[in-house]
Amino acid sequence: xxxxAKVPPPPLGLVAGAGPLPAMVAETVAAGGRVVAIAAxxxxxxxxxxGRPRHLGFSFGEVAPILRHFAEHGVxxxxxxxxxxxxxxxxLKIDLGTLRALPLLFGYARGPDxxxxxxxxxxxxxxxxxxVSVADVAPSLVAGEGRLGLRAAGAGDEADIARALRLxxxxxxxxxxxxxxxxxxxxxxxEAAEGTDALLARVVELxxxxxxxxxxxxxxxxxxxxxxxALRDDMPVxxxxxxxxxxxxxxxxxxxxxxGTLLAxxxxxxxxxxxxxxxxVGVRP
Amino acid sequence: xxxxAKVPPPPLGLVAGAGPLPAMVAETVAAGGRVVAIAAxxxxxxxxxxGRPRHLGFSFGEVAPILRHFAEHGVxxxxxxxxxxxxxxxxLKIDLGTLRALPLLFGYARGPDxxxxxxxxxxxxxxxxxxVSVADVAPSLVAGEGRLGLRAAGAGDEADIARALRLxxxxxxxxxxxxxxxxxxxxxxxEAAEGTDALLARVVELxxxxxxxxxxxxxxxxxxxxxxxALRDDMPVxxxxxxxxxxxxxxxxxxxxxxGTLLAxxxxxxxxxxxxxxxxVGVRP
Numbered sequence: 086x087x088x089x090a091k092v093p094p095p096p097l098g099l100v101a102g103a104g105p106l107p108a109m110v111a112e113t114v115a116a117g118g119r120v121v122a123i124a125a126x127x128x129x130x131x132x133x134x135x136g137r138p139r140h141l142g143f144s145f146g147e148v149a150p151i152l153r154h155f156a157e158h159g160v161x162x163x164x165x166x167x168x169x170x171x172x173x174x175x176x177l178k179i180d181l182g183t184l185r186a187l188p189l190l191f192g193y194a195r196g197p198d199x200x201x202x203x204x205x206x207x208x209x210x211x212x213x214x215x216x217v218s219v220a221d222v223a224p225s226l227v228a229g230e231g232r233l234g235l236r237a238a239g240a241g242d243e244a245d246i247a248r249a250l251r252l253x254x255x256x257x258x259x260x261x262x263x264x265x266x267x268x269x270x271x272x273x274x275x276e277a278a279e280g281t282d283a284l285l286a287r288v289v290e291l292x293x294x295x296x297x298x299x300x301x302x303x304x305x306x307x308x309x310x311x312x313x314x315a316l317r318d319d320m321p322v323x324x325x326x327x328x329x330x331x332x333x334x335x336x337x338x339x340x341x342x343x344x345g346t347l348l349a350x351x352x353x354x355x356x357x358x359x360x361x362x363x364x365x366v367g368v369r370p
Numbered sequence: 371x372x373x374x375a376k377v378p379p380p381p382l383g384l385v386a387g388a389g390p391l392p393a394m395v396a397e398t399v400a401a402g403g404r405v406v407a408i409a410a411x412x413x414x415x416x417x418x419x420x421g422r423p424r425h426l427g428f429s430f431g432e433v434a435p436i437l438r439h440f441a442e443h444g445v446x447x448x449x450x451x452x453x454x455x456x457x458x459x460x461x462l463k464i465d466l467g468t469l470r471a472l473p474l475l476f477g478y479a480r481g482p483d484x485x486x487x488x489x490x491x492x493x494x495x496x497x498x499x500x501x502v503s504v505a506d507v508a509p510s511l512v513a514g515e516g517r518l519g520l521r522a523a524g525a526g527d528e529a530d531i532a533r534a535l536r537l538x539x540x541x542x543x544x545x546x547x548x549x550x551x552x553x554x555x556x557x558x559x560x561e562a563a564e565g566t567d568a569l570l571a572r573v574v575e576l577x578x579x580x581x582x583x584x585x586x587x588x589x590x591x592x593x594x595x596x597x598x599x600a601l602r603d604d605m606p607v608x609x610x611x612x613x614x615x616x617x618x619x620x621x622x623x624x625x626x627x628x629x630g631t632l633l634a635x636x637x638x639x640x641x642x643x644x645x646x647x648x649x650x651v652g653v654r655p
Contacts, residue, residue: 248544255540259533261557272546275560278581279572287564287572296563 096120098160101130102167110166113223122158124151163214228367230343234355236364246340249307250370257312263321268304285330301335309342324349328357338364381405383445386415387452395451398508407443409436448499513652515628519640521649527590531625534592535655542597548606553589570615586620594627609634613642623649
């Protein structure tokens with residue numbers, strides 16, 4: 086008897102922000118046989134996405150074209166992928182859908198950084214589209230638990246990881262702090278608006294300035310979602326730049342929250358950590 | 371009847387680290403009629419201190435010469451002033467007093483940044499010298515409560531200040547975070563090992579990178595001691611560099627914890643804030 090024909094999942098709408106992750110997710114989902122319709126933020130998303138089928142470019146603030154585009158392709162589920170920098174007001178194109186959303190937009194304008202994504206999510210919810218997470222549609226990109234590469238964290242690293250998770254839980258209440266660098270119990274750097282790449286660049290400077298003196302490699306980068314962060318909207322990501330930054334900072338390794346952090350290039354990110362001599366582990370808070 | 375002759379307080383031992391504050395404190399205390407004997411960390415303390423009377427230069431790790439110097443001048447109370455960067459081991463000169471303190475030094479070597487100062491304090495305690503705070507000996511340099519300069523904080527600033535104080539209380543449990551920059555509820559930057567000047571330089575970069583877009587002036591720097599920080603050992607300081615940094619970062623003003631923060635140049639720091647158009651207020655957590 087032949088195996089029952091597998092029903093492919095319905096078309097997926099992918100709203101693409103900046104960075105390499107949207108193309109990676111589109112690739113991964115399409116490779117699994119699912120149709121993907123892309124709505125890419127112009128001037129922000131990877132221009133190479135325009136070469137993919139069912140692509141629409143849009144400007145921040147344009148809502149109606151996206152909903153039309155997704156409806157045309159039978160989309161019922163939407164995933165938001167990539168970085169959505171808070172646009173300047175002058176970059177906003179205001180259409181009718183946006184006008185309807187103005188109360189939300191005014192809320193966003195004074196809100197924290199995650200505001201862009203949760204705003205857009207609420208717009209889709211309101212239009213009857215289900216917003217799902219990258220973990221739902223491309224689980225192979227989500228960090229698992231335990232040792233992910235060749236190297237394991239040492240005992241001192243594990244103590245720093247545990248302390249960092251407590252620190253991030255404390256700062257998370259202030260809608261901040263997806264990442265921190267610790268060594269031997271000392272907090273070297275905490276991320277706020279600057280992002281993880283700039284955080285790691287700062288550790289390089291701290292070493293140069295003699296404010297972080299432990300011989301290389303030493304110190305861990307710990308990264309995870311904010312407590313209560315809606316993973317369907319936004320997940321922290323590490324990738325090639327994170328690995329290179331951590332190596333330049335002379336760290337021992339990286340710990341990410343398992344099930345709550347994306348590896349931007351999946352297995353390639355793990356291989357890059359191995360090659361850089363860094364441990365890469367998934368941990369549970 | 372003539373007023374009773376005021377008995378001058380006993381000579382004060384001043385251990386001088388880096389920065390302008392040691393000279394400022396020496397000046398202020400001496401102007402009050404009290405004899406000051408200085409022990410300055412060579413290569414770290416302001417070289418101009420060597421021009422003051424009763425000056426001794428010493429290297430990190432040399433304990434006996436300081437105790438002898440202070441004993442010669444009748445010192446019973448000691449104040450530690452300035453920044454004491456964690457020295458590299460190769461910069462340590464080891465003498466007998468240091469050898470006695472080795473268990474403490476080993477503790478220090480893996481400890482947090484405040485370790486240098488609390489180590490030295492414990493050495494003085496052990497030698498029967500009372501360690502006092504800058505607030506005890508030069509109260510005119512300590513920030514008071516309320517509006518310190520010409521400008522007051524606005525309502526939005528006050529909400530940010532309150533939120534920043536809660537954030538610093540949360541991070542303080544991790545021996546970190548004497549300062550943070552917030553705007554409209556959003557945490558822009560948190561200080562860890564980089565220091566306040568680098569924190570403010572980062573805010574300049576965040577504005578340039580479009581990650582902090584509020585029109586100038588906007589945002590507050592909030593600075594205070596860590597919760598439970600022993601003020602006799604170490605107090606946060608703001609001065610000309612802080613004012614210039616906050617102005618360059620386009621902030622609205624600065625809030626410091628009243629009674630727990632030093633104004634490096636006293637009234638001159640307040641005048642600098644006025645001139646830069648910044649509010650400067652002392653607050654209670």
